[in-house]
Amino acid sequence: MTNATLYQIHGRTAVIILNQPPVNSLGLALRTHLLADLKRAEADESVDAIVLASSGKLFCGGADISEFSSDDALAEPNLPQVCDALEASPKLVVAAVNGLALGGGCELTLACDYRIALPAAKLGLPEVNLGILPGAGGTQRLPRIGGVQLALEMITSGRPLGAAAMLDAGVIDNLYQDGGNFIQAAVDFAQELVAQHKPKRSCFEMSVDTSNISSEIFNEFRAAIARRSRGYYAPERCIQAVEAACELPLAEGLKREHQLFMECLDTPQARAQQHLFFAERGVAKIPGINPKTTATREIRKVAVIGSGTMGGGIAMNFINVGIPTQILDLNGEALERGLGVIRKNYEYTLKKGKLSQAQLDERMALLSGTTDYADIADVDLVIEAVFEKMEIKKQVFKTLDATCKPGAILATNTSTLDVDEIAAETSRPQDVLGLHFFSPANVMRLLEIVRANKTAPDALLTTVQLAQRIKKVPVVSGVCWGFIGNRATDSYLRESMSLILEGASPAQIDKVHTEFGMPMGLPSMVDLAGIDVGILTREDRKAFTTDLDPSHFAILHKLYAKQRYGQKTGRGLYIYEGRDKQEDPEVLELAAEAAKEFGVTRRSPEQISDQEILERTIYPIINEGARILEEGIALRASDIDIVLAYGFGFPIFRGGPMQYADEIGLERVLTALNKYRDTLDKGELWFKPAPLLERLVKEGKTFAQYQA
Known part of the structure; x- marks a missing residue:
């Protein structure tokens, strides 16, 4: 068994090396060995300085997530x-930060007297992304060492900063760039500090400047x-903790930090954010x-069919990680235009300082x-990323x-169409699957991987691992209309438009959705995406979706007939002047007109x-999610949460629809569905509870506890 730490003596310096690969997570074993080694060094009279270092490529990734539930x-x-x-040690302690130091790893370095780092090192306190705050002194020590502004920005954003920036802030004391033995450089730095009689720098003796x-400022x-930060609980407590650092001595500030930490820990937001954290790490496990x-297939070269916005975005994912990629478009002018757009995207990133000219040239090559x-x-x-028409896609796959050569994986980027039907056009259905990227494809992290009936296991596993290589979160879905995301959210659109027909205003619906935590309400999203796009892309959906009932989208069809397509027109x-919008009384008149045509009862x-x-707009998502889960379209309830949170804007602080339902109680969801089932004209069709939901309520279980 690997020793949790390594203990070495370099002259008069003791070196404690964190040795828990791959990330030196701060589990009980590492904490115990680290403290024991510290006491050993303190008791050794021949030691006058201590270096805390790492045996791996990073310094420390923070808490051991496997211990979260123990x-x-x-x-x-x-x-x-x-x-x-570490802070109270009578001997001078130097942290040798060779790579990432995150969360508790960063807090370890802050408890040391001095810090030396490699240029590639980064320090960060990402706890806010788990709905909590740094709980081992980070909120108290960082403002004392690096200042209030730095502490506020790092702790509330969770974003790490590089060693150069931390050197400028005074958090890093020495940036080692000579390329030699880094641990020896840290030992030399420690001995230099001792020789110069540099004092220990305990935060117990510091106040915030x-x-x-x-x-x-606060x-x-x-x-x-x-x-x-709207809807989140932890950011405000992070600010309060930094405020406490300015007002209280360290001992009292640490007590306040612990109090705020415990407040965050027992919140729906923390449970939701941690749920997604673990869900993301479980998506790649395929029963x-x-x-x-x-054995997986080697992917050395990729082709994308279609040079539009989606095709270009997809291609960027692969060239970003060094995979040669060809874009094929039968229209030469469109192809040149698409390649030009990709270059412009990179040039924009270059102007923002996030890409060098050499990197741009390398990617375009x-x-x-x-x-x-x-x-x-x-x-x-x-x-394949061509227009969402089955006949077009079938021709492409033929x-x-x-x-294509034998063994090549043939993927469709369809968002709704039957992948089995597409695969049947080939002589190699085992090589066919869906890779549903979300727009903009070079930015959105989610990738739905659609496993067709005959998709080979090695083809599926290859694309799952490739997705992680291009920094996507892969969620495997079975074949059905809309897969996981579009199928689950179809009711969101349906009920929003139905409510407008019944008398609700778009602004009222937007308000409810944004207060719930959506980035924008459904009506605003429809206008942004384009009403014309929505109408045209629904043509292939009529046999599967709510287009079976034309009343649901009557208001959109009326706007489409008037060439009112949303923001672009x-x-x-709404009515738009630039980005500003205002309510349009004519929409309410059109809604009343459509309601009369379809016999829909209006209310004020x-x-x-x-x-x-x-x-009516959120609970049906949960209900459809239950059906998706019971049918085996999704492997886990948490996979549905990842898709809705990462691809459709479901608020992170609610953890996705299934986690949200577990949090508020499945019985509450079931009761509401049954109410609308009984009171709405077509409630039996649209609000009938999923059998799984009814069964879980009867058994007193949650979606998280469900296993097929």
């Missing part, structure tokens, strides 16, 4: 005790992050496929275009089947409560 997480010595011991900050900062025994299918005969993966469900907006809007 008593070991808070067992003694806990992390605050270890950090306090507030001489150069505004008395309103209120101003609250206002600055109000939009991105029945062992990654250790299933990996990209090529063609109008001839013969040129992509040797690719290992081809992704051509790919005749052109200046009028849709005052008679339609916010609670009804919430229940």
Whole structure:
């Protein structure tokens, strides 16, 4: 068994090396060994300095997530005790930060007297992303060492900062760039400090320097992050913790930090954010496929069919990680235009300082275009991203089947169409699957991987691992209309449009959705996406979706007939002047007209409560999720949450629809569905509870507890 730490003596310096690969997570074993080694060094009279280092490529990734559900997480010595011991050591302690130091790993470095780092090192406190705050002194030590502004920005955003920036802030004391033995450099630095009689720098003896900050800094900062922190619990407590650092001595500040930490821990937001954290790490586990025994296919070259916005975005994912990629478009002008758009995207990133000219040139060198299918005969993966029409996609796959080499994976980027039907057009259905990227494809992290009936296990596993390589979160879905995401959210659109027909205003629906935590309400999203796009893309859905009932989208069809397509035409469900919008009385008149045509009973907006809007638009997502889960379309309830949170804007702080339902109680959801089932004209059709939901309520279980 690997020793949790390594203990070495270099002259008069003791070196304690964190040795828990791959990330040196701060589990009980590592904490225990670290503290024991610290006491050993303190007791050795021949030692006058201590270096804390790492045996791996990073310094420390923070808490051990495997302990989150066990008593070991808070067992003694806990992390605050270890950090306090480092700070209280009578001997000078230097942290040698060779790579990432995140969360508790960063807090370890802050408890040391001095810090030396490699240029590639980064320090961060990402706890806010788990709905909590740093609980081992980070909120108290960072403002003392690096200042209030730095602490506020790092702790409330969770984003790490590089060693150069941390050097400028005074958190890093020495940036080692000579390329030699880093641990020896840290030892030399420690001995240099001792020789110069440099003092220990305990935060117990420091106060926060507030001489150069505004008395309103905290209120101003609250206002600055109000939009991105809306609905979350932890950011405000992070600010309060930094405030405490300015007002209290360290010992009392640490007590306040612990109090705020515990407040965050027992909140729906923390449970939701941690649920998604673990869900993301579980999506790649596919029952029945062992990654250790299933050989994957090598992907050395990729082709994308279609040079539009989606095709170009998909291609960027691959050239970003060094995979040569060809874009094929039979229209030469469109192809050149698409390649130009990709270059402009990179040039924009270059201007923002997030990409060097050398990187831009390297990526563009990996990209090529063609109008001839013969040129992509040797690719290992081809992704079709043409217009969402079955007949067009079928023709593309017939051509790919005749052109591509044996063993090449043939993928469709369809968002709704039957992948089995597409695969049947080929002689190799085992090589066919869906890779549903979300727009913009080079930005959105979610990738739905659609496993067709005959998709080979090695093809599926290859694309799952490739998705992780291109920094996507892969969720495997079975074949059905809309897969997981579009199928689950179809009712969201249906009920929103139905409520407008019944008398609710678009603004009222938007308000409910944004207060719930959606980035924008459904009516605003429809206008942004384009009413014309929505109408045209629904043509292939009629046999599967709510287009079976034309009343649901009557208002959109009326707007479409008037060429009111949304933001791009200046009028849709709203009237637009630039980015500003205002309500349009004509929409309500059109809704009343459509209601009369379809025999829909109208009510005044005052008679339609916010609670009804919430229940009718959000709860059916949960209900459809239950069906998706029971049918085996999704492997886990948490996979549905990942898709809805990462691809459709379901608020992260609610954890996705299934976690949200578990949090508020499945019985509450079931009761509401049954109410609308009984009271609405077509309630039996649209609000009939899923059998799984009814069964879980009867058994007193949650979606998280469900196993097929």
